[in-house]
Amino acid sequence: MLTFPLSLCMFPLAAVLGSAAPSIQNGGGTTSSCASIPAPHVPGAKVLSVKGYDRMVQVPGSAPLHSNITLSICNVDVALTHKGVNDKVLVTVWLPTPEKWNGRFQATGGGGFGAGFFDLYLGPAVAEGYSSASTDAGVTVDPWDVSKWALDKDGKVNYGLLENFSTRSIHDMAIVGKAVTKSYYKKPANYSYFNGCSNGGRQGMVEAQKYPDDFDGILANAPAVYWPQLxxxxxxxxxxxxxxxxxxxxxxxxxxxxxxxxxxxxxxxxxxxxxxxxxxxxxxxxxxxxxxxxxxxxxxxxxxxxxxxxxxxxxxxxxxxxxxxxxxxxxxxxxxxxxxxxxxxxxxxxxxxxxxxxxxxxxxxxxxxxxxxxxxxxxxxxxxxxxxDEFEGITQSGNTDLSALQKSKTKLLTWHGLADQLIHHQGTIKYRKEVERRLGGGSKVDEFYRLFLAPGVNHCGALGTNDGAVPVNPLGVLEKWVEQGEAPETIPGVATDENTGAVTFTRNICRYPLVARYKGNGDKNAAESYECAPDFGSHHY
Incomplete structure (x- = not known):
């Protein structure tokens, strides 16, 4: 039985994953044998192997995080390679039993130089009923150390693996994850989502720019856009x-x-x-x-x-x-x-x-x-x-042409803390403004891409280190937008005491460029005492 840690350095679990998502009743039904999943077709890549097996895993329950639950899943590992790159990429898909599946697929991102964190993010996703995937991009899962892959034997940049890390492997993961999901449950997912923060947020923005049809919804938080500048x-x-x-x-x-x-x-x-x-x-x-x-x-x-x-x-x-x-x-x-x-x-x-x-x-x-x-x-x-000069063309996350996403039905949602110590929020605002300039203004962009700025919240809302209200279940907010047409004006936020975990105040985090302004009366710690407004006004209460 596998048990895994609940946090990883600067890329916290709670900020990346959703909880209490709207339920899709998928019903029971039969599945294909976990051991006999066919090799998916991945354009531009060759599948080397497919290994599926049933297993039991312990994953953190939604409240409190330290209360583990045991789940039965189907684990499918797909290894693939790209011509001329001399790589071996691992994509892992976890699939809950049919009666536990919510009918959705969720691809998960990474952080730092890690393209994916596998068990750390797959576990909570399957606990919420998603089939879920992660990839190592053919590099490593180490967010800090690139020594094993950045340079080739001649000391030159390994552009093939950098392309894997930057763009290609996220698309491959989407294809593999959805195909394996369809093979196992004998029907495709009703909806598919990408969910990431930090480098995972950058990966989500790459999906929006380069592969706008991979997902129905993309949650790209604190995105490391403009990677070379950042x-x-x-x-x-x-x-x-x-x-x-x-x-x-x-x-x-x-x-x-x-x-x-x-x-x-x-x-x-x-x-x-x-x-x-x-x-x-x-x-x-x-x-x-x-x-x-x-x-x-x-x-x-x-x-x-x-x-x-x-x-x-x-x-x-x-x-x-x-x-x-x-x-x-x-x-x-x-x-x-x-x-x-x-x-x-x-x-x-x-x-x-x-x-x-x-x-x-x-x-x-x-x-x-x-x-x-x-x-x-x-x-x-x-x-x-x-x-x-050297890498913008390959990292691509600063490409502000979202016209293809605009034409698709995919929705893009981003939140960013205004106290982010690693990825300054001004980069995200700059990106959003450039998209507006290209596509004809904020109201047009809001039809498919919405940004929320969270005051006093640090990088990805790391637990226990926020002065402000951390967004609650942004993935659920995105799902309502995609599945029910409810375009979000706010995301609920909760601030908690660092020592006791007790709620200290609540806020509704407003859609950019609006801000949460105090109405002038009512409990200053309660979200209902605030309204979304174009500015904070000139009156201080």
């Missing part, structure tokens, strides 16, 4: 600390985070420990220089050098003409995603975000031993441009 920019905090020879402690960084929230909290008219009106937030870190904070039971004074580091991090990389190239860490977000450091022989040393550092070492520098501490302020704009 990963070069995420190295910026490390360059700032190294260049200034100043490495603030985690405690000092937390003092700046809380000060940023305090400075901008009331801009939405409500004091609640969350920055909602982040566009009008003008936090000045230099104001904290000379202030005392408690760190480890001792009083420490924030230095001007530390304040300058924080200011430079928020300013982000710029061109020589001082034009900002990319946003990095939003005010109110945790700094420990990209601004970590460590001690080497007692001296502070950079500790980069591993997805960013792997990108720079292997794909840009083509040198696994490249010393990241040698990077300067001037290098980040160059690396950003190099990444776009």
């Amino acid at each position: 990963l070069a920019a995420d190295e910026w905090p490390q360059v700032v600390m190294q260049s200034e020879k100043t490495f603030p402690s985690e405690c000092v960084f937390e003092a700046f985070r809380k000060a940023g929230i305090a400075a901008c909290d009331k801009l939405d008219g409500v004091e609640g420990g969350v920055i909602s009106n982040i566009d009008d937030c003008d936090f000045n870190p230099l104001a904290l220089a000379g202030k005392k904070v408690e760190c480890g039971g001792k009083s420490t004074t924030i230095t001007l050098a530390e304040a300058w580091v924080v200011k430079k991090i928020h300013d982000g990389p710029k061109t020589t003409s001082k034009r900002k190239l990319w946003d990095v860490v939003p005010v109110g977000a945790f700094y420990n995603g990209t601004a970590n450091h460590t001690l080497v022989n007692g001296a502070p040393h950079i500790a980069p975000f591993l997805v960013s550092s792997s990108w720079i070492k292997y794909f840009l520098k083509k040198d696994p031993n490249f010393d990241l501490s040698t990077l300067t302020y001037a290098d980040i704009p160059k690396l950003l441009k190099q990444g776009v």
Whole structure:
């Protein structure tokens, strides 16, 4: 019997998977033998093997997560290869018994440099009644380490495997997963969905851009669109600390985070420990220089050098003409995603975000031993441009032409936290605005693509580290849009106490560009006291 962990680094389970989805009564019925699933036809690939077997798995129940349930499933592993790539790709499909199947198929995404996380996401999906698939893209399931596949034996970028990771294998997974589902249940899924966050969100956007007919609905959260720009920019905090020879402690960084929230909290008219009106937030870190904070039971004074580091991090990389190239860490977000450091022989040393550092070492520098501490302020704009020039064509997630998706019946839903410390929400807003510009405005785009911004929520809504209300069951919201025609105006959100798990407040997260504005009366912790409005207004309550 298999049991698997409930969380994985920065790519949390709860934010990616849905729960309490609308039920489709599929009924019982017969199935094909799990051991005799035929090889699916996958255009552009050759199927090497199909292995199916019945098994028992333990998966987390929906509430609480640590209460496991035991399920009987059919596990089908499909291995395939692509001509000229010398790869071996694994696609795994989990299928609940006929009486447990909800009639839907759900493909799951990955995170970092992992194309899929298999058991971690397949288990909760089948527990909700989906047939579900995951893929390794022929690379690895390691979100951090690309050493086994990024470069070939000659030290050149392995473009075949990069194409697998970037685009091709998500499409292959859709084909394989739906075909295996149809073979096993002797009928196709009523509806099919893609569900991912972070790199999984990027994978969902690739599906929307390149393969708009693969799914009926795509849930692409905190999407790592503009992949080359994002990963070069995420190295910026490390360059700032190294260049200034100043490495603030985690405690000092937390003092700046809380000060940023305090400075901008009331801009939405409500004091609640969350920055909602982040566009009008003008936090000045230099104001904290000379202030005392408690760190480890001792009083420490924030230095001007530390304040300058924080200011430079928020300013982000710029061109020589001082034009900002990319946003990095939003005010109110945790700094420990990209601004970590460590001690080497007692001296502070950079500790980069591993997805960013792997990108720079292997794909840009083509040198696994490249010393990241040698990077300067001037290098980040160059690396950003190099990444776009060399890899935008193959990563493709920044392609804003969604005309094919517009013509299809597929719906695309995205939510992004406004306190995301790894993938700045401005990249998602930039993408949405560019789609609107191409396709004739927001109302036309809203017919098939809707965006929701969650104040105070970090990367993918990682459990226990959010000041704001985390979206609840966005997959269920998407399903209502697809299956019942209910285009969402809001997604319900819930904030919980980090220690007790008790609900502290609720919000309805509004469809972009609308915001949740306090009506002026009623419980400020209750969602019904807020309305979706074009702005926060000028009145503070």
